[in-house]
Amino acid sequence: MPREIWLVFRRHMAVSLRNPAWVIVGLTQPILYLVLFGPLMERIVSSTPGFPQGDAWQILTPGLLVQLSLFGSLFAGFSLLADLTTGVLERLRVTPARRLSLLLGRVLHDTVQLLVQAVILILLAVVIFGLRAPLAGIALCLTMVALIGITLSAASYALALTLRSEETFPAVLTSISTPVLLLTGILVPITTNLAPHWLYTLSRLNPFAHVMEAQRATFRGEYTVDALLTGSVVLVAITALTIWWATTTFHRENA
């Protein structure tokens, strides 16, 4: 099975490496926010009470990593829809290879791709905008980014395979991703001091809001149970849940 996963991973990686434009395309949005919104944020954070600890870049960069994951991994299902249309998926499903390998190989590819982008984004923030974050914190944050990537790309494949439509799929994704993104507080953190009570309560229902907080804590170098536990537990739980969902979808006949 690891061999099959590796084969699927390498197949997708070969295609990505032939078109390295994906790195740039995926990074465009977060870099624009970094350049055109970051400096604004610097002033706001220093003059507005209620922000969590840390400077503007420590708050913004983890947020942009979540945005990167959402726009990268969440749309991974498109490649599966293409393979569905061209019959590639069916061809591979008639081989003795495990169906789970077909899923995990893709997820692994998407996650590696996301991590490369995340590293580039962090480097840009460090070099150009002077982001200061401890190395261990960055490593921890990247681990979380990887888990978010796994979660979102697995969910995306499950959804694509369930909907099987190149029209419905992006429509559903957009209607989910926008509220999730806003309720995660990727630009301005949703805290008790900054947000009205109802909005804060609503954001607590969004698992990514908890993960977001843990990620920001890692950039501040806070590794306390208080700062990391909720986010980590929530993250591991949603990762396991979506992998399970995607696995059952991939194993279902006619999928």
Next chain:
Amino acid sequence: MIEARGLARTFRSRGGPVEAVRGVDLDVAPGELVGFLGPNGAGKTTTLRLLTTLLRPTTGRATVGGCDLLTDPVGVRRQIGYVAQGGGTAYECRVREEIEIQGRFYGLSKADTVRRGAALASRLDIAGLEHRLVRTLSGGQRRRLDIALGLIHAPALVFLDEPTTGLDPQSRANLWEHIRALRAEHGLTVFLTTHYLDEADALCDRVLVIDNGTIVATGTPDELKSRISGDSVSVEVAPGTVPDAAGIAGRLPGAHEVTTGENTIRFRVPRGDTALPELLRALHTHGIDLRSVQVHRPSLNDVFLTLTGRTLRDAEVPGAA
């Protein structure tokens, strides 16, 4: 090689259940080249998807390549090659990459995959394309790559779903040659679907005619043709001798559907080739001057018409595949 009993599959749809396949029994012996003939929407592809483990039957059972379809689908997958209707190659991948993942998924080593891939590529006239992207191949080349992928693990049985649909006549004839040759060289069992009568006629040892989810006839192309309506014979004679000639033709054993034109007589007999000498002798004895004679074996289209009351084209379900 294949033994299916009562294989059926019902799909749920908004308009209620759709019985795509309703109780198919079929047997395919090792080394046979069997064609599944029927209009679009008759249940060909669904039956193929059942036999290749892509769909679970609603009822019925089957063994494919000695493995039970329901209890050992992975065993079935190891035994068979499957080439889907629209193919199944990724446009952005290189030919070499497609061959490699296919072979290695079947458990071949890298070296074996390369060797086997090269042999198939040269056998199917796609050698030297290994480094090309799939999207740069022509339709015929892509189709042959599909077939090479389906055969990479040297299966004893290969399923070809509409192998020549969408190919130009030259590529079609070329592919037929390849299929015949592969089968002759490797004793491959081939189960193919087609809605081309000439394809079933030219290629298959045995034809199963499917309509509306059930098999309505089975036999060699010749058997089917002779069993159904017989050969059509048309005779041209001198004007004025038509009634006499028609009388003679009508007395031939098994002659039926005798019609006459200004100086032609048409009729059907079970075997045109054996009826002809007798006809010629009788015409000669009666001093009737014969100008030309033609014998047409019935096409499978005639067969389909007789069996179902519809021509193949009429039977096509719009939009179905």
